[in-house]
Amino acid sequence: MSMKKVVVTGLGALAPNGNSVDQFWSAIKSGTSGIAPITYFDTSGHRVSIAGELKDFNPEKQLDPKEVRKLDPFSIYALVSSVEAIKSAKLDLQDSNLDRMGVIIGCGIGGIKTLENEHDIITNKGARRVSPQFVAKMIPNIAGGHLSMRFGFRGPSQTIISACASSNDAIGIALRLIRYGDADVILTGGTEASITPLTIAGFGNMRALSQNCDNPTKASRPFDADRDGFVLSEGAGMIVLESEEHALERGAPILAELAGYGSTDDAFHITQPAPEGEGAYRAMQRALADSGLHPKDINYINAHGTSTPFNDKNESKAISNLFKDNLNHLKVSSTKSMTGHLLGAAGGIEAIATVKAIASGIIPPTINYETPDPDCSLDYTPNQAIETEINSAISNTFGFGGHNAVLCFRKYN
Numbered sequence: 261m262s263m264k265k266v267v268v269t270g271l272g273a274l275a276p277n278g279n280s281v282d283q284f285w286s287a288i289k290s291g292t293s294g295i296a297p298i299t300y301f302d303t304s305g306h307r308v309s310i311a312g313e314l315k316d317f318n319p320e321k322q323l324d325p326k327e328v329r330k331l332d333p334f335s336i337y338a339l340v341s342s343v344e345a346i347k348s349a350k351l352d353l354q355d356s357n358l359d360r361m362g363v364i365i366g367c368g369i370g371g372i373k374t375l376e377n378e379h380d381i382i383t384n385k386g387a388r389r390v391s392p393q394f395v396a397k398m399i400p401n402i403a404g405g406h407l408s409m410r411f412g413f414r415g416p417s418q419t420i421i422s423a424c425a426s427s428n429d430a431i432g433i434a435l436r437l438i439r440y441g442d443a444d445v446i447l448t449g450g451t452e453a454s455i456t457p458l459t460i461a462g463f464g465n466m467r468a469l470s471q472n473c474d475n476p477t478k479a480s481r482p483f484d485a486d487r488d489g490f491v492l493s494e495g496a497g498m499i500v501l502e503s504e505e506h507a508l509e510r511g512a513p514i515l516a517e518l519a520g521y522g523s524t525d526d527a528f529h530i531t532q533p534a535p536e537g538e539g540a541y542r543a544m545q546r547a548l549a550d551s552g553l554h555p556k557d558i559n560y561i562n563a564h565g566t567s568t569p570f571n572d573k574n575e576s577k578a579i580s581n582l583f584k585d586n587l588n589h590l591k592v593s594s595t596k597s598m599t600g601h602l603l604g605a606a607g608g609i610e611a612i613a614t615v616k617a618i619a620s621g622i623i624p625p626t627i628n629y630e631t632p633d634p635d636c637s638l639d640y641t642p643n644q645a646i647e648t649e650i651n652s653a654i655s656n657t658f659g660f661g662g663h664n665a666v667l668c669f670r671k672y673n
Contacts, residue, residue: 263439267672269512270349270500271612272341272449275599276312276493280344284609285616288624289645293477293598295491301457307464310476311455312493312600330393331406332371333453337496337605338403339410342447346411349500350512351445353411362415362443363407364434365498366426366450368604368659370400373456403451415443423659424564425523426450427497427607428667432521434501444506449498449608463492466531470567480601481628482565482594483572483636490566493600497608499615516615519652519668520551526662532570533658537578540564543664544582544654551668553652555583558590558668560623560653562614563640565594566601573635575656580638591648593641597627607657611667614655618671621649 271281276294278284287294294312303309319328319336322343328336346353378394396402401419408417416437420430427450434448463469470489472479480491507514524546526539533540548554564575583590595613602609617623622645629642652670659665 265504266438268515270345272345272498274495291627295476308469309473332374335403338451341496341498345498358412360444361413362446363417364430364448366420366430367400369454371398374398422663425657425659425663425665426604428657428665445502450605451496452603452605480567482567485631485633487567491600517672519670520547522546522666524664533574537574539664540578543666547666547668556586559650561592562655563594564656576636593626618650
């Protein structure tokens with residue numbers, strides 16, 4: 261059985277530096293950070309007081325206010341970005357076989373804001389005051405359920421949870437479902453809304469977050485020698501994937517081909533990456549093999565680049581080891597320098613950034629790169645975007661638990 265070619269036809273984004281794909285990409289190209297002091301709650305007593313919150317976001321402009329009140333923010337973000345993705349793909353749902361359309365999304369934590377709120381209620385007001393909607397509002401798969409119901413998609417529906425690799429794993433599984441003929445169209449990507457007191461405290465106390473709170477826009481500095489941790493952020497990135505055949509038949513706008521996916525686990529440590537990025541190396545290697553491409557074919561890598569000491573060093577080593585004879589023409593950048601880290605949604609918005617880079621011939625910068633680190637010796641596209649032809653690119657995501665997931669995109673021909 262010959263496998264079907266899979267293409268990207270729609271994009272939808274909500275990020276700390278943009279509430280649409282156009283806003284997000286404009287900010288990314290110009291090196292604009294979305295990191296700022298936390299406004300959602302009082303950070304007194306916390307080690308960290310900055311994050312990548314959405315700005316000027318009003319879901320009631322796109323969703324019914326009654327619906328908004330029944331949803332956790334992570335479901336709201338998924339819905340809003342998916343509406344944009346479906347619209348940009350020019351999908352006519354009235355003239356589609358909805359049994360052949362599905363939803364595969366990633367999420368790292370789920371409705372933790374709802375969990376914290378309801379815990380306060382049971383603690384302070386008693387068990388009978390807990391909302392009967394609590395469980396259905398909180399569980400991580402519920403956002404995908406809402407998407408299937410909103411658009412009437414009756415095909416495969418799954419939620420993938422692999423920490424910060426969740427979105428890429430979701431997109432990769434969607435790729436395979438379409439390749440093997442189980443669906444014609446899949447709405448995929450990731451969503452996360454975890455800027456809460458408990459989450460900030462947990463990550464802060466494990467010393468994973470940057471404590472450069474006096475300079476929020478400078479705090480996320482991947483690959484820089486003075487990096488001191490990631491910045492927690494929120495949002496969603498959704499993409500429409502479909503078989504080339506289906507896309508051409510309906511005259512869809514084709515933005516890029518999703519050519520390959522690779523997934524591995526370090527089997528090493530619950531939070532630290534394997535030495536020299538061995539698991540990341542194998543995931544990139546698998547993505548290239550799955551796409552039929554070779555290291556020499558890759559022009560750009562959207563790095564995981566979290567701004568943590570361990571990740572950036574080990575990811576750089578993995579890239580160096582795999583692309584060793586081709587580093588002179590390879591560009592790398594971390595858009596987390598501008599967005600912060602969206603955890604389970606990171607791969608979603610970074611897939612969008614990678615597709616836009618290919619389509620526009622613009623490699624986004626790694627901002628705040630000021631002091632080179634001897635352990636990070638690649639070309640990180642420091643501080644300013646560059647224009648160049650991009651035929652093929654990969655996007656890396658790695659997560660707690662040793663999860664590694666890599667996507668390979670290429671220009672559609």
